[in-house]
Amino acid sequence: MAEEHREYEYHNGSKFWDKWNDYIGEFVYGGIDGSVTTFAVVAGAAGANLDSSVVIILGFANLIADGFAMSVGSYLSNKSELERFEKHEQVEYWEVEHLPEKEREEVKEIYAAKGFEGELLEKVVDVITANKKRWVDVMMKEELGMIKEEKSPIKMGAVTFISFIVVGFIPLLVYVLDYLSSTKIEQPFLVAILLTSVAFMLIGWLKSSVNQTNPFRSIIETLMLGAFAAGLSFLVGDVLAKMF
Amino acid sequence: MAEEHREYEYHNGSKFWDKWNDYIGEFVYGGIDGSVTTFAVVAGAAGANLDSSVVIILGFANLIADGFAMSVGSYLSNKSELERFEKHEQVEYWEVEHLPEKEREEVKEIYAAKGFEGELLEKVVDVITANKKRWVDVMMKEELGMIKEEKSPIKMGAVTFISFIVVGFIPLLVYVLDYLSSTKIEQPFLVAILLTSVAFMLIGWLKSSVNQTNPFRSIIETLMLGAFAAGLSFLVGDVLAKMF
Numbered sequence: 001m002a003e004e005h006r007e008y009e010y011h012n013g014s015k016f017w018d019k020w021n022d023y024i025g026e027f028v029y030g031g032i033d034g035s036v037t038t039f040a041v042v043a044g045a046a047g048a049n050l051d052s053s054v055v056i057i058l059g060f061a062n063l064i065a066d067g068f069a070m071s072v073g074s075y076l077s078n079k080s081e082l083e084r085f086e087k088h089e090q091v092e093y094w095e096v097e098h099l100p101e102k103e104r105e106e107v108k109e110i111y112a113a114k115g116f117e118g119e120l121l122e123k124v125v126d127v128i129t130a131n132k133k134r135w136v137d138v139m140m141k142e143e144l145g146m147i148k149e150e151k152s153p154i155k156m157g158a159v160t161f162i163s164f165i166v167v168g169f170i171p172l173l174v175y176v177l178d179y180l181s182s183t184k185i186e187q188p189f190l191v192a193i194l195l196t197s198v199a200f201m202l203i204g205w206l207k208s209s210v211n212q213t214n215p216f217r218s219i220i221e222t223l224m225l226g227a228f229a230a231g232l233s234f235l236v237g238d239v240l241a242k243m244f
Numbered sequence: 245m246a247e248e249h250r251e252y253e254y255h256n257g258s259k260f261w262d263k264w265n266d267y268i269g270e271f272v273y274g275g276i277d278g279s280v281t282t283f284a285v286v287a288g289a290a291g292a293n294l295d296s297s298v299v300i301i302l303g304f305a306n307l308i309a310d311g312f313a314m315s316v317g318s319y320l321s322n323k324s325e326l327e328r329f330e331k332h333e334q335v336e337y338w339e340v341e342h343l344p345e346k347e348r349e350e351v352k353e354i355y356a357a358k359g360f361e362g363e364l365l366e367k368v369v370d371v372i373t374a375n376k377k378r379w380v381d382v383m384m385k386e387e388l389g390m391i392k393e394e395k396s397p398i399k400m401g402a403v404t405f406i407s408f409i410v411v412g413f414i415p416l417l418v419y420v421l422d423y424l425s426s427t428k429i430e431q432p433f434l435v436a437i438l439l440t441s442v443a444f445m446l447i448g449w450l451k452s453s454v455n456q457t458n459p460f461r462s463i464i465e466t467l468m469l470g471a472f473a474a475g476l477s478f479l480v481g482d483v484l485a486k487m488f
Contacts, residue, residue, distance in 0.1 A: 029317055036313035037281060037306065044305025050298065053488035057481055058302055061288025062281070065477035069280035072469050073273055080455045087456070114378055115371050124368060127359050134358055147389050179488070211324045212331070225316050233309035237301055244297035244423070 022151040023159050024210045030070065030160040031203050034168025036226060037066050039196050040233040042171045046189040047237030052175055059172045067164035075157030078149075085140075085148055092136045092144075103139065104129055110142045170199045193230075200226040266395040267403050268454045274314065274404040275447050278412025280470060281310050283440050284477040286415045290433040291481030296419055303416045311408035319401030322393075329384075329392055336380045336388075347383065348373055354386045414443045437474075444470040 038059050045055045096103050108125050116124055129135050140146050174192050178185040185191060204222030208215040282303050289299045340347050352369050360368055373379050384390050418435040422428060429435060448466030452459040 025321070029321055032313065032317055033310075037310050040306045040309035040313075041285070041302060043309070044302045047305070048298075048301045050301075053484075054292075054294065054298060054302075056488060057292045057294075057484040058285060058288045058298075060484055061291070061477040061480040062284045062306070064480050065284035065287070065473040066277075066281050068476055069276065069284075069469060069473040072473075073276055076465070076469075077269070077273055080451075080457070083457070084455060115375055116368075120364075120367055120371070123364055124360075127364070131359055141385055141391070145391050147385070147391055207324075211328060213324070213327070221320070225313060225320075229309040229313040229316075232312055233305040236305040236308050240297075240301040240304055244300060 021210055022149075023155065024206065026074065026156050026159045027163040028203055028207045028210065030074075030163035031167035031199070032222065032226070033070060034063065034067060034164035034166075035170055035196055035199050035203075036229050038063050038168045039171040039192070039226070039230050042175070042189065042192050043230045043234040044237035047234040047239075048241030050237075050241075052178065052188065055175050056172065056179065059175070063165060063168045063172070067161055067168060070164055071157045071161035074160040075153050078151060078153035078156045081149065082153060085146055088144055088146060089136060089140060092139045093132065096132055096135050096139070100129070103135070106143060107135065107138060110138065167199055167203065171196045196226065196230070197223060265454055266393075267399065268450065270318065270400050270403045271407040272447055272451045272454065274318075274407035275411035275443070276466065276470070277314060278307065278311060278408035278410075279414055279440055279443050279447075280473050282307050282412045283415040283436070283470070283474050286419070286433065286436050287474045287478040288481035291478040291483075292485030294481075294485075296422065296432065299419050300416065300423065303419070307409060307412045307416070311405055311412060314408055315401045315405035318404040319397050322395060322397035322400045325393065326397060329390055332388055332390060333380060333384060336383045337376065340376055340379050340383070344373070347379070350387060351379065351382060354382065411443055411447065415440045440470065440474070441467060 041059045041062050042055055045051075045058070092103075104125060107128050108121060111121055111124050111128075128138055171192050173195060174185060174188045178188050200223045201219050204219035205215050207213075207222060208218035211218070285303045285306055286299055289295075289302070336347075348369060351372050352365060355365055355368050355372075372382055415436050417439060418429060418432045422432050444467045445463050448463035449459050451457075451466060452462030455462070
Protein backbone atom coordinates (compact mmCIF):
# COMPACT_ATOMS: atom_id res chain seq x y z
CA MET A 1 0.00 0.00 0.00
CA ALA A 2 2.80 2.40 0.91
CA GLU A 3 4.43 1.61 -2.41
CA GLU A 4 1.20 2.14 -4.32
CA HIS A 5 0.50 5.37 -2.47
CA ARG A 6 3.91 6.64 -3.46
CA GLU A 7 3.25 5.77 -7.11
CA TYR A 8 0.11 7.80 -7.02
CA GLU A 9 1.88 10.73 -5.36
CA TYR A 10 4.62 10.55 -7.99
CA HIS A 11 2.06 10.76 -10.74
CA ASN A 12 0.43 13.89 -9.41
CA GLY A 13 3.69 15.56 -8.46
CA SER A 14 5.00 14.94 -11.96
CA LYS A 15 2.28 17.05 -13.54
CA PHE A 16 4.06 20.08 -12.12
CA TRP A 17 7.42 18.84 -13.40
CA ASP A 18 6.05 18.04 -16.85
CA LYS A 19 5.73 21.77 -17.48
CA TRP A 20 9.50 22.16 -17.09
CA ASN A 21 10.42 18.73 -18.34
CA ASP A 22 11.03 19.69 -21.96
CA TYR A 23 13.28 22.60 -21.02
CA ILE A 24 15.30 20.71 -18.41
CA GLY A 25 15.62 17.78 -20.84
CA GLU A 26 16.92 20.22 -23.46
CA PHE A 27 19.37 21.67 -20.89
CA VAL A 28 20.65 18.17 -20.08
CA TYR A 29 21.26 17.20 -23.72
CA GLY A 30 22.69 20.62 -24.62
CA GLY A 31 25.07 20.34 -21.65
CA ILE A 32 26.18 16.82 -22.55
CA ASP A 33 26.70 17.89 -26.16
CA GLY A 34 28.70 20.98 -25.17
CA SER A 35 30.98 19.26 -22.69
CA VAL A 36 31.61 16.22 -24.91
CA THR A 37 32.40 18.41 -27.94
CA THR A 38 34.83 20.63 -26.05
CA PHE A 39 36.34 17.77 -24.08
CA ALA A 40 36.87 15.89 -27.37
CA VAL A 41 39.07 18.78 -28.54
CA VAL A 42 40.93 18.83 -25.21
CA ALA A 43 41.42 15.04 -25.17
CA GLY A 44 42.37 14.85 -28.85
CA ALA A 45 44.94 17.61 -28.37
CA ALA A 46 46.31 15.93 -25.24
CA GLY A 47 46.51 12.58 -27.08
CA ALA A 48 48.42 14.27 -29.89
CA ASN A 49 50.60 16.29 -27.46
CA LEU A 50 49.49 19.56 -29.02
CA ASP A 51 50.20 22.92 -27.41
CA SER A 52 47.83 24.43 -24.77
CA SER A 53 47.22 27.42 -27.06
CA VAL A 54 45.82 25.04 -29.70
CA VAL A 55 43.44 23.65 -27.07
CA ILE A 56 42.19 27.13 -26.19
CA ILE A 57 41.88 28.31 -29.80
CA LEU A 58 40.08 25.26 -31.18
CA GLY A 59 38.15 24.64 -27.96
CA PHE A 60 36.57 28.10 -28.08
CA ALA A 61 36.08 28.04 -31.86
CA ASN A 62 34.20 24.77 -31.45
CA LEU A 63 32.26 25.89 -28.37
CA ILE A 64 30.89 29.02 -29.99
CA ALA A 65 30.27 27.68 -33.51
CA ASP A 66 28.75 24.42 -32.34
CA GLY A 67 26.74 26.06 -29.54
CA PHE A 68 25.31 28.46 -32.09
CA ALA A 69 24.57 25.70 -34.63
CA MET A 70 22.99 23.42 -32.02
CA SER A 71 20.71 26.09 -30.65
CA VAL A 72 19.58 27.23 -34.10
CA GLY A 73 19.13 23.55 -35.01
CA SER A 74 16.97 23.03 -31.92
CA TYR A 75 14.94 26.15 -32.73
CA LEU A 76 14.39 25.08 -36.35
CA SER A 77 13.51 21.50 -35.46
CA ASN A 78 10.95 22.59 -32.85
CA LYS A 79 9.55 25.18 -35.21
CA SER A 80 9.14 22.69 -38.05
CA GLU A 81 7.43 20.24 -35.67
CA LEU A 82 4.96 22.97 -34.75
CA GLU A 83 4.46 23.90 -38.42
CA ARG A 84 3.89 20.26 -39.33
CA PHE A 85 1.15 20.06 -36.68
CA GLU A 86 -0.47 23.26 -37.91
CA LYS A 87 -0.33 22.17 -41.55
CA HIS A 88 -2.03 18.85 -40.77
CA GLU A 89 -4.60 20.66 -38.63
CA GLN A 90 -5.35 23.04 -41.48
CA VAL A 91 -5.86 20.11 -43.87
CA GLU A 92 -8.19 18.41 -41.38
CA TYR A 93 -10.25 21.62 -41.23
CA TRP A 94 -10.35 21.59 -45.03
CA GLU A 95 -11.46 17.95 -45.10
CA VAL A 96 -14.15 18.50 -42.45
CA GLU A 97 -15.42 21.41 -44.55
CA HIS A 98 -15.31 19.76 -47.99
CA LEU A 99 -15.54 16.02 -47.36
CA PRO A 100 -17.78 15.87 -44.27
CA GLU A 101 -19.28 12.45 -45.16
CA LYS A 102 -15.84 10.83 -45.41
CA GLU A 103 -14.63 12.49 -42.20
CA ARG A 104 -17.84 11.53 -40.37
CA GLU A 105 -17.22 7.94 -41.42
CA GLU A 106 -13.69 8.17 -40.00
CA VAL A 107 -14.98 9.43 -36.63
CA LYS A 108 -17.45 6.53 -36.68
CA GLU A 109 -14.63 4.03 -37.27
CA ILE A 110 -12.55 5.58 -34.46
CA TYR A 111 -15.40 5.32 -31.95
CA ALA A 112 -16.47 1.87 -33.17
CA ALA A 113 -12.90 0.77 -32.31
CA LYS A 114 -13.44 2.19 -28.80
CA GLY A 115 -16.38 -0.23 -28.39
CA PHE A 116 -19.32 2.01 -29.31
CA GLU A 117 -22.06 0.54 -31.53
CA GLY A 118 -25.58 0.98 -32.89
CA GLU A 119 -27.59 4.03 -31.90
CA LEU A 120 -25.13 5.16 -29.21
CA LEU A 121 -22.33 5.25 -31.81
CA GLU A 122 -24.45 7.46 -34.10
CA LYS A 123 -25.22 9.82 -31.20
CA VAL A 124 -21.55 10.06 -30.23
CA VAL A 125 -20.61 10.86 -33.83
CA ASP A 126 -23.37 13.51 -33.90
CA VAL A 127 -21.93 15.27 -30.84
CA ILE A 128 -18.32 15.10 -32.06
CA THR A 129 -19.15 16.39 -35.54
CA ALA A 130 -21.45 19.14 -34.24
CA ASN A 131 -18.44 21.35 -33.55
CA LYS A 132 -15.60 21.71 -36.08
CA LYS A 133 -12.87 22.40 -33.52
CA ARG A 134 -13.85 19.29 -31.53
CA TRP A 135 -14.14 17.25 -34.74
CA VAL A 136 -10.65 18.27 -35.95
CA ASP A 137 -9.25 17.70 -32.45
CA VAL A 138 -10.48 14.07 -32.54
CA MET A 139 -9.03 13.53 -36.03
CA MET A 140 -5.63 14.97 -34.98
CA LYS A 141 -5.33 12.84 -31.85
CA GLU A 142 -6.99 9.63 -32.98
CA GLU A 143 -6.35 9.46 -36.73
CA LEU A 144 -2.94 11.13 -36.98
CA GLY A 145 -1.70 10.57 -33.41
CA MET A 146 -0.59 14.20 -33.15
CA ILE A 147 -0.77 16.34 -29.99
CA LYS A 148 0.30 19.98 -30.01
CA GLU A 149 3.51 20.44 -28.04
CA GLU A 150 3.52 23.27 -25.52
CA LYS A 151 7.23 24.06 -25.81
CA SER A 152 8.28 27.32 -27.43
CA PRO A 153 10.87 26.93 -30.23
CA ILE A 154 12.69 30.13 -29.26
CA LYS A 155 12.95 29.12 -25.58
CA MET A 156 14.17 25.65 -26.54
CA GLY A 157 16.89 27.24 -28.69
CA ALA A 158 17.88 29.63 -25.89
CA VAL A 159 18.11 26.83 -23.32
CA THR A 160 20.31 24.80 -25.69
CA PHE A 161 22.64 27.74 -26.25
CA ILE A 162 23.05 28.58 -22.56
CA SER A 163 23.61 24.99 -21.42
CA PHE A 164 25.96 24.26 -24.34
CA ILE A 165 28.15 27.30 -23.61
CA VAL A 166 28.10 27.07 -19.79
CA VAL A 167 28.66 23.32 -19.43
CA GLY A 168 30.89 23.18 -22.51
CA PHE A 169 33.21 25.81 -21.01
CA ILE A 170 34.10 23.51 -18.07
CA PRO A 171 36.73 21.38 -19.92
CA LEU A 172 38.45 24.60 -21.07
CA LEU A 173 38.40 26.36 -17.69
CA VAL A 174 41.72 25.02 -16.44
CA TYR A 175 43.54 25.94 -19.68
CA VAL A 176 42.27 29.51 -19.46
CA LEU A 177 43.24 29.74 -15.75
CA ASP A 178 46.63 28.28 -16.59
CA TYR A 179 47.15 30.98 -19.21
CA LEU A 180 45.92 33.84 -17.01
CA SER A 181 47.70 32.94 -13.76
CA SER A 182 51.39 33.58 -13.14
CA THR A 183 52.01 30.10 -11.65
CA LYS A 184 51.68 27.19 -14.11
CA ILE A 185 49.05 24.54 -13.32
CA GLU A 186 50.66 21.12 -13.40
CA GLN A 187 48.99 18.47 -15.56
CA PRO A 188 46.08 20.61 -16.80
CA PHE A 189 44.64 17.64 -18.70
CA LEU A 190 44.14 15.72 -15.42
CA VAL A 191 42.42 18.73 -13.82
CA ALA A 192 40.22 19.05 -16.94
CA ILE A 193 39.26 15.35 -16.65
CA LEU A 194 38.33 15.85 -13.00
CA LEU A 195 36.22 18.97 -13.58
CA THR A 196 34.48 17.49 -16.61
CA SER A 197 33.69 14.29 -14.67
CA VAL A 198 32.02 16.36 -11.94
CA ALA A 199 30.00 18.16 -14.66
CA PHE A 200 28.92 14.82 -16.18
CA MET A 201 27.84 13.57 -12.75
CA LEU A 202 25.76 16.70 -12.07
CA ILE A 203 24.10 16.36 -15.49
CA GLY A 204 23.40 12.68 -14.83
CA TRP A 205 21.78 13.60 -11.53
CA LEU A 206 19.70 16.36 -13.15
CA LYS A 207 18.61 13.93 -15.89
CA SER A 208 17.38 11.42 -13.31
CA SER A 209 15.41 14.09 -11.46
CA VAL A 210 13.66 15.06 -14.72
CA ASN A 211 12.91 11.50 -15.79
CA GLN A 212 12.26 10.37 -12.21
CA THR A 213 14.57 7.40 -12.63
CA ASN A 214 17.30 5.99 -10.38
CA PRO A 215 19.86 8.82 -9.86
CA PHE A 216 22.77 6.41 -9.28
CA ARG A 217 22.18 4.60 -12.57
CA SER A 218 21.76 7.91 -14.42
CA ILE A 219 25.01 9.36 -12.97
CA ILE A 220 27.01 6.24 -13.90
CA GLU A 221 25.42 6.13 -17.36
CA THR A 222 26.26 9.76 -18.17
CA LEU A 223 29.77 9.49 -16.72
CA MET A 224 30.50 6.35 -18.77
CA LEU A 225 29.13 7.93 -21.93
CA GLY A 226 31.37 10.98 -21.46
CA ALA A 227 34.40 8.91 -20.49
CA PHE A 228 34.03 6.59 -23.45
CA ALA A 229 33.61 9.49 -25.90
CA ALA A 230 36.61 11.31 -24.43
CA GLY A 231 38.65 8.09 -24.45
CA LEU A 232 37.88 7.60 -28.14
CA SER A 233 38.91 11.18 -28.85
CA PHE A 234 42.20 10.80 -26.93
CA LEU A 235 42.95 7.55 -28.77
CA VAL A 236 42.21 9.00 -32.21
CA GLY A 237 44.41 12.03 -31.40
CA ASP A 238 47.19 9.75 -30.17
CA VAL A 239 47.05 7.38 -33.19
CA LEU A 240 46.79 10.16 -35.80
CA ALA A 241 49.61 12.18 -34.19
CA LYS A 242 51.91 9.18 -34.72
CA MET A 243 50.79 8.91 -38.38
CA PHE A 244 51.07 12.57 -39.37
CA MET B 245 -10.23 23.98 -56.33
CA ALA B 246 -6.92 22.84 -57.80
CA GLU B 247 -5.13 24.28 -54.78
CA GLU B 248 -7.51 22.58 -52.39
CA HIS B 249 -7.24 19.28 -54.22
CA ARG B 250 -3.46 19.45 -53.91
CA GLU B 251 -3.74 20.09 -50.17
CA TYR B 252 -5.84 16.98 -49.78
CA GLU B 253 -3.42 14.93 -51.87
CA TYR B 254 -0.54 16.21 -49.78
CA HIS B 255 -2.25 15.10 -46.63
CA ASN B 256 -2.79 11.55 -47.78
CA GLY B 257 0.63 11.24 -49.36
CA SER B 258 2.20 12.44 -46.13
CA LYS B 259 0.83 9.49 -44.19
CA PHE B 260 3.37 7.35 -46.01
CA TRP B 261 6.16 9.83 -45.29
CA ASP B 262 5.25 10.12 -41.63
CA LYS B 263 6.49 6.59 -41.10
CA TRP B 264 9.99 7.66 -42.17
CA ASN B 265 9.71 11.24 -41.01
CA ASP B 266 11.32 10.72 -37.59
CA TYR B 267 14.30 8.87 -39.05
CA ILE B 268 14.89 11.30 -41.92
CA GLY B 269 14.52 14.21 -39.48
CA GLU B 270 17.13 12.57 -37.25
CA PHE B 271 19.40 12.07 -40.28
CA VAL B 272 19.07 15.75 -41.19
CA TYR B 273 19.93 17.03 -37.70
CA GLY B 274 22.71 14.45 -37.19
CA GLY B 275 24.18 15.51 -40.53
CA ILE B 276 24.01 19.23 -39.74
CA ASP B 277 25.57 18.58 -36.33
CA GLY B 278 28.39 16.46 -37.79
CA SER B 279 29.31 18.82 -40.59
CA VAL B 280 29.13 21.96 -38.42
CA THR B 281 31.27 20.37 -35.67
CA THR B 282 33.96 19.19 -38.07
CA PHE B 283 33.84 22.34 -40.16
CA ALA B 284 34.23 24.40 -36.95
CA VAL B 285 37.54 22.63 -36.32
CA VAL B 286 38.62 23.17 -39.94
CA ALA B 287 37.59 26.85 -39.94
CA GLY B 288 39.04 27.53 -36.48
CA ALA B 289 42.34 25.96 -37.55
CA ALA B 290 42.34 27.92 -40.81
CA GLY B 291 41.58 31.15 -38.92
CA ALA B 292 44.48 30.46 -36.58
CA ASN B 293 46.78 29.35 -39.45
CA LEU B 294 47.35 25.95 -37.85
CA ASP B 295 48.96 23.04 -39.68
CA SER B 296 46.88 20.66 -41.85
CA SER B 297 47.92 17.76 -39.64
CA VAL B 298 46.23 19.51 -36.68
CA VAL B 299 43.05 19.76 -38.77
CA ILE B 300 43.11 16.02 -39.55
CA ILE B 301 43.97 14.96 -35.99
CA LEU B 302 41.42 17.13 -34.17
CA GLY B 303 38.84 16.83 -36.94
CA PHE B 304 38.76 13.04 -36.66
CA ALA B 305 39.02 13.05 -32.86
CA ASN B 306 35.99 15.31 -32.78
CA LEU B 307 34.09 13.44 -35.50
CA ILE B 308 34.36 10.07 -33.77
CA ALA B 309 33.93 11.21 -30.14
CA ASP B 310 31.09 13.58 -30.88
CA GLY B 311 29.38 11.18 -33.31
CA PHE B 312 29.48 8.51 -30.62
CA ALA B 313 28.23 10.87 -27.90
CA MET B 314 25.44 12.27 -30.08
CA SER B 315 24.15 8.86 -31.09
CA VAL B 316 24.21 7.51 -27.53
CA GLY B 317 22.55 10.77 -26.43
CA SER B 318 19.83 10.30 -29.04
CA TYR B 319 19.34 6.67 -27.98
CA LEU B 320 19.11 7.58 -24.27
CA SER B 321 16.78 10.51 -24.85
CA ASN B 322 14.38 8.43 -26.98
CA LYS B 323 14.56 5.56 -24.48
CA SER B 324 13.75 7.82 -21.53
CA GLU B 325 10.83 9.33 -23.46
CA LEU B 326 9.47 5.81 -24.01
CA GLU B 327 10.05 4.92 -20.35
CA ARG B 328 8.30 8.08 -19.21
CA PHE B 329 5.27 7.11 -21.30
CA GLU B 330 5.25 3.56 -19.91
CA LYS B 331 5.63 4.78 -16.33
CA HIS B 332 2.66 7.13 -16.65
CA GLU B 333 0.64 4.40 -18.37
CA GLN B 334 1.40 2.00 -15.52
CA VAL B 335 0.24 4.60 -12.96
CA GLU B 336 -2.98 5.18 -14.94
CA TYR B 337 -3.63 1.40 -14.82
CA TRP B 338 -3.04 1.52 -11.07
CA GLU B 339 -5.45 4.46 -10.67
CA VAL B 340 -8.15 2.81 -12.81
CA GLU B 341 -7.79 -0.28 -10.62
CA HIS B 342 -7.69 1.41 -7.20
CA LEU B 343 -9.47 4.75 -7.64
CA PRO B 344 -12.12 3.89 -10.25
CA GLU B 345 -14.63 6.49 -9.00
CA LYS B 346 -12.12 9.32 -9.31
CA GLU B 347 -10.97 8.17 -12.75
CA ARG B 348 -14.56 7.72 -13.92
CA GLU B 349 -15.21 11.31 -12.87
CA GLU B 350 -12.19 12.41 -14.93
CA VAL B 351 -13.47 10.62 -18.05
CA LYS B 352 -16.81 12.34 -17.47
CA GLU B 353 -15.12 15.76 -17.29
CA ILE B 354 -13.17 15.04 -20.47
CA TYR B 355 -16.29 14.09 -22.43
CA ALA B 356 -18.36 16.88 -20.91
CA ALA B 357 -15.73 19.25 -22.34
CA LYS B 358 -16.30 17.60 -25.74
CA GLY B 359 -19.96 18.69 -25.52
CA PHE B 360 -21.60 15.53 -24.18
CA GLU B 361 -24.23 15.88 -21.43
CA GLY B 362 -27.00 14.16 -19.51
CA GLU B 363 -27.81 10.54 -20.23
CA LEU B 364 -25.65 10.36 -23.36
CA LEU B 365 -22.61 11.46 -21.31
CA GLU B 366 -23.26 8.68 -18.77
CA LYS B 367 -23.56 6.10 -21.55
CA VAL B 368 -20.33 7.27 -23.17
CA VAL B 369 -18.52 7.05 -19.83
CA ASP B 370 -19.97 3.53 -19.37
CA VAL B 371 -18.54 2.35 -22.70
CA ILE B 372 -15.12 3.96 -22.14
CA THR B 373 -14.75 2.57 -18.61
CA ALA B 374 -16.01 -0.92 -19.58
CA ASN B 375 -12.54 -1.81 -20.87
CA LYS B 376 -9.40 -0.91 -18.92
CA LYS B 377 -7.14 -0.62 -21.96
CA ARG B 378 -9.59 1.79 -23.62
CA TRP B 379 -10.02 3.69 -20.34
CA VAL B 380 -6.26 4.14 -19.83
CA ASP B 381 -5.86 5.09 -23.49
CA VAL B 382 -8.35 7.96 -23.05
CA MET B 383 -6.60 9.13 -19.86
CA MET B 384 -3.18 9.10 -21.55
CA LYS B 385 -4.30 11.05 -24.61
CA GLU B 386 -6.83 13.42 -23.07
CA GLU B 387 -5.64 13.97 -19.50
CA LEU B 388 -1.86 13.77 -19.94
CA GLY B 389 -1.61 14.62 -23.64
CA MET B 390 0.77 11.70 -24.24
CA ILE B 391 0.83 9.53 -27.37
CA LYS B 392 3.21 6.59 -27.68
CA GLU B 393 5.92 7.34 -30.25
CA GLU B 394 6.54 4.62 -32.82
CA LYS B 395 10.26 5.38 -33.25
CA SER B 396 12.78 2.85 -31.97
CA PRO B 397 15.50 4.33 -29.71
CA ILE B 398 18.19 2.02 -31.10
CA LYS B 399 17.34 2.88 -34.73
CA MET B 400 17.30 6.61 -33.90
CA GLY B 401 20.77 6.27 -32.35
CA ALA B 402 22.06 4.34 -35.37
CA VAL B 403 20.70 6.93 -37.83
CA THR B 404 22.37 9.74 -35.84
CA PHE B 405 25.71 7.95 -35.83
CA ILE B 406 25.70 7.18 -39.57
CA SER B 407 24.62 10.67 -40.65
CA PHE B 408 27.01 12.37 -38.22
CA ILE B 409 30.02 10.38 -39.45
CA VAL B 410 29.16 10.40 -43.17
CA VAL B 411 28.17 14.08 -43.50
CA GLY B 412 30.71 15.18 -40.88
CA PHE B 413 33.53 13.61 -42.90
CA ILE B 414 32.89 15.94 -45.86
CA PRO B 415 34.79 19.00 -44.47
CA LEU B 416 37.81 16.74 -43.76
CA LEU B 417 37.79 14.96 -47.14
CA VAL B 418 40.04 17.42 -48.94
CA TYR B 419 42.66 17.40 -46.14
CA VAL B 420 42.83 13.61 -46.25
CA LEU B 421 43.09 13.61 -50.09
CA ASP B 422 45.76 16.31 -49.85
CA TYR B 423 47.79 14.14 -47.48
CA LEU B 424 47.34 10.93 -49.51
CA SER B 425 48.00 12.33 -53.01
CA SER B 426 51.45 13.16 -54.31
CA THR B 427 50.38 16.53 -55.74
CA LYS B 428 49.42 19.16 -53.17
CA ILE B 429 45.90 20.58 -53.34
CA GLU B 430 46.04 24.37 -53.44
CA GLN B 431 43.90 26.24 -50.91
CA PRO B 432 42.34 23.18 -49.22
CA PHE B 433 40.25 25.44 -46.98
CA LEU B 434 38.45 26.89 -50.04
CA VAL B 435 37.76 23.40 -51.39
CA ALA B 436 36.48 22.37 -47.93
CA ILE B 437 34.12 25.40 -47.90
CA LEU B 438 32.80 24.43 -51.34
CA LEU B 439 32.21 20.76 -50.49
CA THR B 440 30.63 21.58 -47.13
CA SER B 441 28.33 24.15 -48.79
CA VAL B 442 27.10 21.49 -51.20
CA ALA B 443 26.48 19.17 -48.23
CA PHE B 444 24.50 21.88 -46.41
CA MET B 445 22.41 22.48 -49.54
CA LEU B 446 21.62 18.77 -49.93
CA ILE B 447 20.63 18.58 -46.26
CA GLY B 448 18.44 21.67 -46.63
CA TRP B 449 16.71 20.08 -49.61
CA LEU B 450 16.22 16.78 -47.73
CA LYS B 451 14.80 18.71 -44.76
CA SER B 452 12.25 20.45 -46.96
CA SER B 453 11.14 17.17 -48.52
CA VAL B 454 10.55 15.72 -45.03
CA ASN B 455 8.71 18.76 -43.70
CA GLN B 456 7.01 19.42 -47.06
CA THR B 457 8.04 23.06 -46.96
CA ASN B 458 9.53 25.33 -49.62
CA PRO B 459 12.84 23.69 -50.73
CA PHE B 460 14.43 27.00 -51.72
CA ARG B 461 13.84 28.56 -48.30
CA SER B 462 15.06 25.42 -46.55
CA ILE B 463 18.28 25.28 -48.63
CA ILE B 464 19.06 28.96 -47.97
CA GLU B 465 18.23 28.59 -44.26
CA THR B 466 20.53 25.59 -43.78
CA LEU B 467 23.32 27.14 -45.83
CA MET B 468 23.16 30.39 -43.85
CA LEU B 469 23.13 28.53 -40.54
CA GLY B 470 26.23 26.57 -41.54
CA ALA B 471 27.98 29.62 -42.99
CA PHE B 472 27.32 31.72 -39.92
CA ALA B 473 28.51 28.98 -37.54
CA ALA B 474 31.64 28.40 -39.63
CA GLY B 475 32.25 32.16 -39.86
CA LEU B 476 32.06 32.44 -36.08
CA SER B 477 34.50 29.58 -35.72
CA PHE B 478 36.96 31.12 -38.21
CA LEU B 479 36.71 34.47 -36.41
CA VAL B 480 37.28 32.97 -32.95
CA GLY B 481 40.26 31.01 -34.28
CA ASP B 482 41.66 34.13 -35.89
CA VAL B 483 41.20 36.38 -32.84
CA LEU B 484 42.53 33.83 -30.34
CA ALA B 485 45.54 33.00 -32.52
CA LYS B 486 46.56 36.66 -32.29
CA MET B 487 46.15 36.62 -28.50
CA PHE B 488 48.02 33.39 -27.70
